[in-house]
Amino acid sequence: MTDLHTHILPAMDDGAEDVKTSIDMLRAEFCDGVDVVALTPHFYRHREDPEKFFRRREKSYAMLKAAINALKQGEKEKLPELVLGAEVAWWPGIADMDELELLCIGDTQNLLLELPFAPWDAGIINNIYNIMGKFGITPVIAHIERYLHMQSKSVLRDIFSLDVPIQLGCESLLHPALRGTALKLIKRDNAHFVASDCHNMSDRRPNMKPALDVVYKKFGDDITDSLLYCAESLAKE
Numbered sequence: 001m002t003d004l005h006t007h008i009l010p011a012m013d014d015g016a017e018d019v020k021t022s023i024d025m026l027r028a029e030f031c032d033g034v035d036v037v038a039l040t041p042h043f044y045r046h047r048e049d050p051e052k053f054f055r056r057r058e059k060s061y062a063m064l065k066a067a068i069n070a071l072k073q074g075e076k077e078k079l080p081e082l083v084l085g086a087e088v089a090w091w092p093g094i095a096d097m098d099e100l101e102l103l104c105i106g107d108t109q110n111l112l113l114e115l116p117f118a119p120w121d122a123g124i125i126n127n128i129y130n131i132m133g134k135f136g137i138t139p140v141i142a143h144i145e146r147y148l149h150m151q152s153k154s155v156l157r158d159i160f161s162l163d164v165p166i167q168l169g170c171e172s173l174l175h176p177a178l179r180g181t182a183l184k185l186i187k188r189d190n191a192h193f194v195a196s197d198c199h200n201m202s203d204r205r206p207n208m209k210p211a212l213d214v215v216y217k218k219f220g221d222d223i224t225d226s227l228l229y230c231a232e233s234l235a236k237e
């Protein structure tokens with residue numbers, strides 16, 4: 001199982017505050033059956049130059065790797081494989097950024113993209129087309145359920161017809177008030193994989209297994225397997 005959207009890197013953003021929390025989160029992921037974790041800290045272009053972000057990410061990753069290497073062999077084996085990435089917040093100039101490829105997940109051309117928490121317009125849709133056309137990058141839309149209430153039906157139709165991978169947050173499948181919408185998104189093929197977007201070990205902890213159990217209970221093997229396969233292929237394409 002692959003968790004493609006996490007904030008596990010230590011002291012990097014509003015996710016894990018230290019290495020101990022990072023290791024605890026990775027252990028929790030592994031216990032859930034997750035064997036590949038993408039590390040996707042927030043990247044906000046208006047706050048930080050890409051060079052500075054890459055330096056901070058490298059330092060945080062080195063810190064985590066050193067802590068993992070210091071574990072006993074038996075403990076090291078009970079952690080998932082790690083892949084570096086980012087959760088890139090959309091901004092108007094995103095399609096002009098030369099370093100965009102370096103923000104993709106691992107060796108892939110897949111970019112985890114966080115869209116604005118505001119009504120979207122045609123400019124955003126065009127921008128997504130430009131990212132694909134100019135760089136050959138596939139934007140992967142993060143946590144679709146969090147934007148829905150702000151969007152018109154027509155802009156959602158446009159987004160869903162882009163034919164790009166769309167992520168659903170595990171939390172939406174576990175929350176009774178959000179579950180119906182989350183399952184509907186999966187049923188209509190408007191969400192293609194689930195990821196935890198975990199930030200800590202308390203209120204936003206790793207939760208892949210319970211979320212996928214909800215999907216399995218409702219839809220059975222085929223749909224659950226297709227969500228799992230989609231996440232796996234996006235991490236290692």
Ligand SMILES: [Fe+2]
Pocket residue numbers: 005006007087197
């Ligand atoms: Fe996130």
